[in-house]
Amino acid sequence: MHHSIEIEQLYYSYPDGHQALRGVSLHIEPCEKVALVGPNGAGKSTLILHLNGILSGNGRVRVAGLPVVKENLGKIRARVGLVFQNPDDQLFSPTVYDDVAFGPIYQGLPPDEVRQRVEKALAVVNMSDYLQRVSHHLSVGEKKRIAIATVLSMDPEILVLDEPTAGLDPRARRSLIKLLDNLDITMLVSSHDMLMVRELFPRMVVMDNGSIVADGPTQELMANEALLKAHGLEAP
Amino acid sequence: MLLSPFLSPQPMHIPDGFLSPLVSILLWVFSVLAIAYSLKRVNEDLGERQVPLMGVLAAAIFAGQMLNFTVAGGTSGHLMGAAIATILLGPWAAILVMTTVVGVQALIFQDGGLLALGANIFNMGVIGVATSYFVNRTIRRIAGERRWGVFLGGFLAAWVSIVLAALAVALQLSLSRTSPANIAIPAMAGIHALIGFGEGLITIGALALIYAARPDLLLSSKQRAVGGNALWVSGLAIALALAIASPLASSQPDGLEWVAEQQGFLDTARGPFYEIIPDYIFPGISNQAIATILAGVLGTLMVFGVSFAVAYSRRKRRLNEVRQSR
Amino acid sequence: MHVHFLDPYRPGHSSIHQLDARVKFILTLAFILTTALTPIGAWPIYILLLAWAIIVEILSELGVGFVLRRAVLALPFVLAALPVIFTVPGAALLSLSIGPWALTITLPGAERFISIALKSWISVQMAIVLAATTSFPDLLTAMRAIKVPRLLVAVFGLMWRYLFVLVDEALRLMRARLSRSGESDREDLKSGGALIWRAKVAGGMAGSLFLRALERSDRIYMTMLARGYDGEVRAAPLPPLSRRDWLTLWLCLGLLFAILVGAALF
Numbered sequence: 092m093h094h095s096i097e098i099e100q101l102y103y104s105y106p107d108g109h110q111a112l113r114g115v116s117l118h119i120e121p122c123e124k125v126a127l128v129g130p131n132g133a134g135k136s137t138l139i140l141h142l143n144g145i146l147s148g149n150g151r152v153r154v155a156g157l158p159v160v161k162e163n164l165g166k167i168r169a170r171v172g173l174v175f176q177n178p179d180d181q182l183f184s185p186t187v188y189d190d191v192a193f194g195p196i197y198q199g200l201p202p203d204e205v206r207q208r209v210e211k212a213l214a215v216v217n218m219s220d221y222l223q224r225v226s227h228h229l230s231v232g233e234k235k236r237i238a239i240a241t242v243l244s245m246d247p248e249i250l251v252l253d254e255p256t257a258g259l260d261p262r263a264r265r266s267l268i269k270l271l272d273n274l275d276i277t278m279l280v281s282s283h284d285m286l287m288v289r290e291l292f293p294r295m296v297v298m299d300n301g302s303i304v305a306d307g308p309t310q311e312l313m314a315n316e317a318l319l320k321a322h323g324l325e326a327p
Numbered sequence: 328m329l330l331s332p333f334l335s336p337q338p339m340h341i342p343d344g345f346l347s348p349l350v351s352i353l354l355w356v357f358s359v360l361a362i363a364y365s366l367k368r369v370n371e372d373l374g375e376r377q378v379p380l381m382g383v384l385a386a387a388i389f390a391g392q393m394l395n396f397t398v399a400g401g402t403s404g405h406l407m408g409a410a411i412a413t414i415l416l417g418p419w420a421a422i423l424v425m426t427t428v429v430g431v432q433a434l435i436f437q438d439g440g441l442l443a444l445g446a447n448i449f450n451m452g453v454i455g456v457a458t459s460y461f462v463n464r465t466i467r468r469i470a471g472e473r474r475w476g477v478f479l480g481g482f483l484a485a486w487v488s489i490v491l492a493a494l495a496v497a498l499q500l501s502l503s504r505t506s507p508a509n510i511a512i513p514a515m516a517g518i519h520a521l522i523g524f525g526e527g528l529i530t531i532g533a534l535a536l537i538y539a540a541r542p543d544l545l546l547s548s549k550q551r552a553v554g555g556n557a558l559w560v561s562g563l564a565i566a567l568a569l570a571i572a573s574p575l576a577s578s579q580p581d582g583l584e585w586v587a588e589q590q591g592f593l594d595t596a597r598g599p600f601y602e603i604i605p606d607y608i609f610p611g612i613s614n615q616a617i618a619t620i621l622a623g624v625l626g627t628l629m630v631f632g633v634s635f636a637v638a639y640s641r642r643k644r645r646l647n648e649v650r651q652s653r
Numbered sequence: 654m655h656v657h658f659l660d661p662y663r664p665g666h667s668s669i670h671q672l673d674a675r676v677k678f679i680l681t682l683a684f685i686l687t688t689a690l691t692p693i694g695a696w697p698i699y700i701l702l703l704a705w706a707i708i709v710e711i712l713s714e715l716g717v718g719f720v721l722r723r724a725v726l727a728l729p730f731v732l733a734a735l736p737v738i739f740t741v742p743g744a745a746l747l748s749l750s751i752g753p754w755a756l757t758i759t760l761p762g763a764e765r766f767i768s769i770a771l772k773s774w775i776s777v778q779m780a781i782v783l784a785a786t787t788s789f790p791d792l793l794t795a796m797r798a799i800k801v802p803r804l805l806v807a808v809f810g811l812m813w814r815y816l817f818v819l820v821d822e823a824l825r826l827m828r829a830r831l832s833r834s835g836e837s838d839r840e841d842l843k844s845g846g847a848l849i850w851r852a853k854v855a856g857g858m859a860g861s862l863f864l865r866a867l868e869r870s871d872r873i874y875m876t877m878l879a880r881g882y883d884g885e886v887r888a889a890p891l892p893p894l895s896r897r898d899w900l901t902l903w904l905c906l907g908l909l910f911a912i913l914v915g916a917a918l919f
Contacts, residue, residue: 380874384867396855533856
């Protein structure tokens with residue numbers, strides 16, 4: 092059995108010279124649920140974009156047993172479901188159905204299988220009634236769920252979410268947390284929502300200034316107030 | 328890779344150096360007239376309320392031109408946007424939006440030249456918008472409020488606007504003797520018949536999303552009526568003129584040169600200064616020295632005109648200051 | 654200040670940076686017009702113009718390499734002029750036979766082609782220097798100075814204000830699409846979808862970009878009203894040109910005129 096995510100000594104600098112990752116190493120086992128926390132600009136989003144080869148820095152990255160190199164990018168993108176912070180960026184079709192069907196159609200699945208995948212993904216996020224709705228008119232909470240469905244329809248091995256609860260009202264946040272709790276899949280989630288982190292994620296990784304500064308059981312790290320304070324975080 | 332639209336300028340944006348000064352200046356004059364009239368109409372319709380709308384939509388069209396799709400073998404298609412701008416904003420605002428897009432591309436990104444900017448605004452803005460308007464309006468009149476009219480009108484407007492703008496580019500290059508008509512015209516027409524297909528499909532995709540989310544933007548009668556019949560006729564006239572002139576020009580061994588030859592000016596055209604004032608445009612002037620001096624004077628006058636404009640605005644500002652200080 | 658990676662403006666304190674934008678704008682146009690008016694094959698004039706461009710690049714402290722690299726990117730259009738090397742009649746320079754076809758490159762044809770490419774290359778260098786040494790607000794001032802109507806200048810200004818916001822939006826849309834562009838493990842499936850479908854997806858992305866832009870413009874209009882916008886675009890009066898700016902303007906225009914006269918006598 093392979094690791095779901097294996098990162099060894101990953102370095103990355105943006106073209107303008109800003110060094111965003113300074114030797115990050117991280118291992119995540121299948122079905123583990125890991126939270127990624129840290130202040131803005133710590134490098135969380137940059138790290139996430141390495142998981143499916145949107146960015147590629149120096150170091151070794153293996154995802155779902157495959158090295159992240161050019162030849163594997165197609166397969167890796169089918170195995171890693173990346174959900175971006177702003178769901179509007181992920182929803183660009185006239186109907187919810189078309190958006191959720193994008194991944195399966197791109198993979199070349201036959202039409203009846205595409206339909207099954209879409210229905211299943213929408214059922215998982217409790218949005219089955221929204222099949223023919225127009226994404227543009229949905230609430231932020233609904234859009235988030237659809238955005239998650241757009242990657243679940245690819246049947247990924249790993250789900251990666253960037254700030255899933257940002258901008259949600261309490262009720263939408265609660266139902267999203269419930270949804271994430273019920274998903275039985277490897278999960279890496281970057282968030283500032285420490286309450287959700289404590290509730291959902293047994294393991295927590297703290298990043299600051301391009302490096303991982305702490306990695307361990309959430310309960311333990313949350314109790315370490317000096318650590319949290321040093322990296323601009325607050326215990327819930 | 329995401330930046331490829333920026334790194335490979337479109338065959339539609341003519342850089343400086345490719346058009347003869349006379350062709351450049353004539354097209355500047357046409358464009359300035361079209362812009363001035365559009366400004367007048369936009370002011371009458373909604374006035375400066377439309378400034379945020381036009382500014383943001385111009386930015387969106389610029390950004391939308393980056394959204395490419397893979398065609399085959401590493402090539403990709405993407406949007407020019409004249410048709411969708413015309414459909415969303417009406418023709419007058421669309422001319423201003425396309426002027427702004429093409430202007431920023433030339434000024435900031437050197438996508439298209441500055442002296443050639445008049446030509447580029449004319450091709451992508453004026454021709455693109457007028458022909459889009461003509462085609463879309465015609466289809467929508469036939470279709471009434473039915474859904475297919477929106478999509479067929481959008482597709483055909485996009486295709487026609489691309490092909491005709493490309494034909495205009497080819498004709499301008501041939502007139503400037505930068506590219507032989509019998510090669511440039513069929514090549515540009517052929518390539519852009521395909522590119523126009525991509526433009527049409529993207530336009531349908533964009534219209535499908537907007538139709539689903541905000542049908543009011545596409546169906547309100549206000550949007551469609553602002554062009555009026557005069558523009559509809561202009562669009563038709565431009566389309567006809569380009570459709571007739573292009574095959575005529577390209578059917579001869581070297582179409583436009585042939586015109587010159589028939590009129591017996593070819594010998595003078597071979598002189599070292601034929602670049603300055605092509606003889607088939609100023610046929611009366613056969614003396615090279617006079618032609619050169621004339622061209623020099625013309626260019627100088629333009630430069631002086633611009634500098635006087637600066638001086639004038641400076642004086643006017645002073646007058647204003649004087650008035651305010653009283 | 655955060656400068657977007659696409660913005661070609663390079664802040665600096667060189668004499669070219671400090672020259673008033675209106676003077677730079679007019680001189681750039683005059684230079685490009687002079688280049689356009691220079692006849693085919695006037696090699697000494699081209700060298701003079703190129704030297705002028707390179708001097709400006711050195712004075713601008715942008716680095717000649719920076720400008721030349723950018724200038725090359727703007728050149729693929731030169732292909733459009735390539736056929737003239739075969740079609741302008743004159744003495745044969747070189748004959749190529751490709752399969753059944755024989756192509757003859759003529760001397761005047763080659764001369765014309767190289768002249769067009771050179772003129773284009775020299776012109777684009779000056780446009781690059783203008784864009785790299787002048788901030789956009791200063792360019793707007795220059796546009797006002799040459800009497801571009803107020804409303805159009807306002808549209809340019811607003812476009813610039815939101816250009817990079819929307820470019821980033823477009824890039825995020827493309828990133829989200831790319832992230833889901835996966836390949837199945839099943840050998841029998843071909844990824845990518847049909848061409849028409851891909852085009853329609855790109856269209857959907859464009860449509861969503863336009864729709865969000867339209868809604869954004871409504872919000873902008875509201876905030877403009879909230880700040881007292883009454884439908885009139887106002888602009889501060891143009892500051893006067895310094896003596897140095899005037900001097901540079903007339904000196905350079907004089908030189909360009911002299912070059913034109915030289916070109917005519919050539």
